[in-house]
Amino acid sequence: DIEDRDGVRFNWNAFPTTRSEEVSISNLLGCVYTPLNNTEDYPIPLLDSSPVTCSNKLCSSVLNPFVKEISLYPTNNINTSRYWVCPICNQRNTLLNFNPDSIQLPQISLNSTTCEYILHDYKKSSLFSPNIILFLVDLCLEQDELSSLKKSIITSINSLPQNTLVGLITFDSIIHLYELGFSLDNKNKNKNKNKNQNITEKKSFFKKIHIFNIKNENQLNLKKFQKILAINESGLSNYDYQSKSNFNPYNKNFPYQRFFLNLDNQFDKFYFIKLINGLNPVNKSINLHDLNNSNLSSKRFLRSTGSALAISINLMKSIFSDSNAKIILLSAGPCTQGPGLIVSNDLKENIRTHNDIQKNNTKYFQNSSLFYKKLALSLLNNDKNPLVYNNNSIIEINILVGCYDQSGIYEMQPLTNLSGGSIIVTDSFKTNLFKQSFLKLFQSEFSTHINKDTSQFQSQNLSSHQDSLLKISVSNNLKIRGLIGNATSLKNHSIMSSDDEFFKNGLTNEWKILSLSPRNNYSIFFKADTLSNSIQSKNKMGNDALIQFQTIYKHSSNTHYRLRVTTVKKFTTNVIPLKQSFDFECAIVLLAKCGINKILSDPYIKYNDIIQETDKNLIKLGLNFGNYDKNDLNSFSFDNINFYSFTEFVYHLRRSNIFRIFGSSPDETAFYHHTFLKSNVSDCLLMIQPTLLSFSIQQPDEIVPVHLKAASLLKENIFVMDAFFYVVVYYGEYAASWRDSDLDKTEYVNFYTILENSRNEAIEIIKDRFPLPRYIETDEGKSQARFVMSKLDPDDFFKQNE
Numbered sequence: 001d002i003e004d005r006d007g008v009r010f011n012w013n014a015f016p017t018t019r020s021e022e023v024s025i026s027n028l029l030g031c032v033y034t035p036l037n038n039t040e041d042y043p044i045p046l047l048d049s050s051p052v053t054c055s056n057k058l059c060s061s062v063l064n065p066f067v068k069e070i071s072l073y074p075t076n077n078i079n080t081s082r083y084w085v086c087p088i089c090n091q092r093n094t095l096l097n098f099n100p101d102s103i104q105l106p107q108i109s110l111n112s113t114t115c116e117y118i119l120h121d122y123k124k125s126s127l128f129s130p131n132i133i134l135f136l137v138d139l140c141l142e143q144d145e146l147s148s149l150k151k152s153i154i155t156s157i158n159s160l161p162q163n164t165l166v167g168l169i170t171f172d173s174i175i176h177l178y179e180l181g182f183s184l185d186n187k188n189k190n191k192n193k194n195k196n197q198n199i200t201e202k203k204s205f206f207k208k209i210h211i212f213n214i215k216n217e218n219q220l221n222l223k224k225f226q227k228i229l230a231i232n233e234s235g236l237s238n239y240d241y242q243s244k245s246n247f248n249p250y251n252k253n254f255p256y257q258r259f260f261l262n263l264d265n266q267f268d269k270f271y272f273i274k275l276i277n278g279l280n281p282v283n284k285s286i287n288l289h290d291l292n293n294s295n296l297s298s299k300r301f302l303r304s305t306g307s308a309l310a311i312s313i314n315l316m317k318s319i320f321s322d323s324n325a326k327i328i329l330l331s332a333g334p335c336t337q338g339p340g341l342i343v344s345n346d347l348k349e350n351i352r353t354h355n356d357i358q359k360n361n362t363k364y365f366q367n368s369s370l371f372y373k374k375l376a377l378s379l380l381n382n383d384k385n386p387l388v389y390n391n392n393s394i395i396e397i398n399i400l401v402g403c404y405d406q407s408g409i410y411e412m413q414p415l416t417n418l419s420g421g422s423i424i425v426t427d428s429f430k431t432n433l434f435k436q437s438f439l440k441l442f443q444s445e446f447s448t449h450i451n452k453d454t455s456q457f458q459s460q461n462l463s464s465h466q467d468s469l470l471k472i473s474v475s476n477n478l479k480i481r482g483l484i485g486n487a488t489s490l491k492n493h494s495i496m497s498s499d500d501e502f503f504k505n506g507l508t509n510e511w512k513i514l515s516l517s518p519r520n521n522y523s524i525f526f527k528a529d530t531l532s533n534s535i536q537s538k539n540k541m542g543n544d545a546l547i548q549f550q551t552i553y554k555h556s557s558n559t560h561y562r563l564r565v566t567t568v569k570k571f572t573t574n575v576i577p578l579k580q581s582f583d584f585e586c587a588i589v590l591l592a593k594c595g596i597n598k599i600l601s602d603p604y605i606k607y608n609d610i611i612q613e614t615d616k617n618l619i620k621l622g623l624n625f626g627n628y629d630k631n632d633l634n635s636f637s638f639d640n641i642n643f644y645s646f647t648e649f650v651y652h653l654r655r656s657n658i659f660r661i662f663g664s665s666p667d668e669t670a671f672y673h674h675t676f677l678k679s680n681v682s683d684c685l686l687m688i689q690p691t692l693l694s695f696s697i698q699q700p701d702e703i704v705p706v707h708l709k710a711a712s713l714l715k716e717n718i719f720v721m722d723a724f725f726y727v728v729v730y731y732g733e734y735a736a737s738w739r740d741s742d743l744d745k746t747e748y749v750n751f752y753t754i755l756e757n758s759r760n761e762a763i764e765i766i767k768d769r770f771p772l773p774r775y776i777e778t779d780e781g782k783s784q785a786r787f788v789m790s791k792l793d794p795d796d797f798f799k800q801n802e
């Protein structure tokens, strides 16, 4: 309920009051929070008034329903006696300049613990900027692959919102940066000033390609890059998007107009589509400088993906100062040349495996990981201190792969994990999975541009918002320990943050978020400020604790920023016993997210160590919350079903693709980890333990969830398994033969009902999911049935087959 309404869920719903309680929960008290959570059941009030904030600078919480005291209508009607007492820091705040009517009821109503404010005056300079998309296209691929990719790009262009600029970089061994634009026939320029028709007739398309042949990292220096392109830095920041009078698509004074076309202009759009249509794959013999075609089959393409990414980022940094930009990398294979090299172009050399990385037995892994990590940090504009921004542009990197081989996602993932972009991995640009995911990427980003958001309540939308800030304040019996997610610490260490840096993203209560969508989730960890096991400690912790999340984000219309405020009140164990407050679903997800976070911060960490740590956590939980006789192993029991369920999930987590690398490539693992870190509790649970739904002719209109056991797979039933990354429709042996034998539709109406219902259920699951799952239809005994069999309880499976 609370997750639906406030988008927040804790592993322990009663906070510890003593040291020993903290130890018993392994010091792991946390929540999964979805800042832009939206549900139809609980519409979020949207307020057009300024938020009322606590005057204590260390706190600056927003007035909320848990306010200690509030006096809005004092009897003597003297302004000075209007006040409210902050429930987080106990500061008494006057409401001197407030008209009581301006305090809208939702702010203090217990039904709206989440509220949203329109901030009219916040960061005005970065409003009204265009949407910017740079396509970064790999040309090392077959003609039919590229044709399919070109179609997808062109379709996406047609669905982009107004005020979108597009640019293009292509790469193989060298990198092509397209300078685009129009030149005017100067003689007619003034005469036809007001007659657009004539101007467009006189202008001609202009295209110049800058070629970069990068061999080492020094060649990627930003200043050198700007010099090569003769970009005048002073032109960078002066452009005022707000005053339309400045906007002249033919004015070449502003550097962006040399490299980006505005889709609002039909001619620009036409030329961009023409440009995409004109792309050709690189000829392998030219790419390899092997015109005799002697070695082609033993070599990979020479591909400079790393340098191409660096040049894209350099370009964005050089020509936009206050904008939101997205780089869309369309990759058809691994980087085989220059900085960011994943594997050499000699096919005899294999691309690194998990085993190679774990044994530190790789030629390139260390250097290339470091290169992409540095590139990711450069997105923060100032590598050392993200607080200092000399450029307010926000760049989001998206990596889309259409190839069967690995392309180096494992090394490149810091780029997406930090910037909040997406990773989509498919076997080919020709697959439906790629085509639909690609379109969905754009639809989900921009769908709300079409509907002007004028309603009082925020409508459900999926768009991403660049340039966000998350701030958390806590009551004085709590400290913030750290955060996992695509957010960067702003190093605002105060009394609210704990002194131990839990996740390298601690020592703060404020984080910058480059790109935030309603799908993005953050794991935040807290420490109860216990003293000892004494009564004093219990008294200090009191009966409850308060946490307030404030998220500022730029609305996707680019016309204003908004502030989302969620305030939650949690009881302590003085009120509810720990045992009864356990949310096993949130607990397993937090545990897995912590594990992934460890893997991401240390690429050489042993996955087995992470699994062992999970086991230790489980054992500790058993020791602290189970009942047992020390002398009798069989005596062990939990008196709360939640702990049993937790044990079952730990079992599945150990076998899931999240922690088990056997059978996965590093790129696949990176994709799973990226998605898991971003997702909310219910999606994460599906990644750990799939659901299996049964459709039977006995009850054709019912969908029955069944256990992941071989015994569940009845021969006459149809099943739908949802494993998040793939959805399987599985036909039992008899069901499959009925399906294929063209039964009479009137006689076997029940069978036709479950045939339709099972497919519809699968479609329903796939429809709203991002990244799109693979869809598999298979029968009992067929090879694809392994997707179901591999998720079943193995003991049970063997028993069945004995």
Ligand SMILES: [Zn+2]
Pocket (backbone or CB within 6 Å): 054, 055, 056, 059, 060, 061, 086, 087, 088, 089, 090, 091
């Ligand atoms: Zn306060």
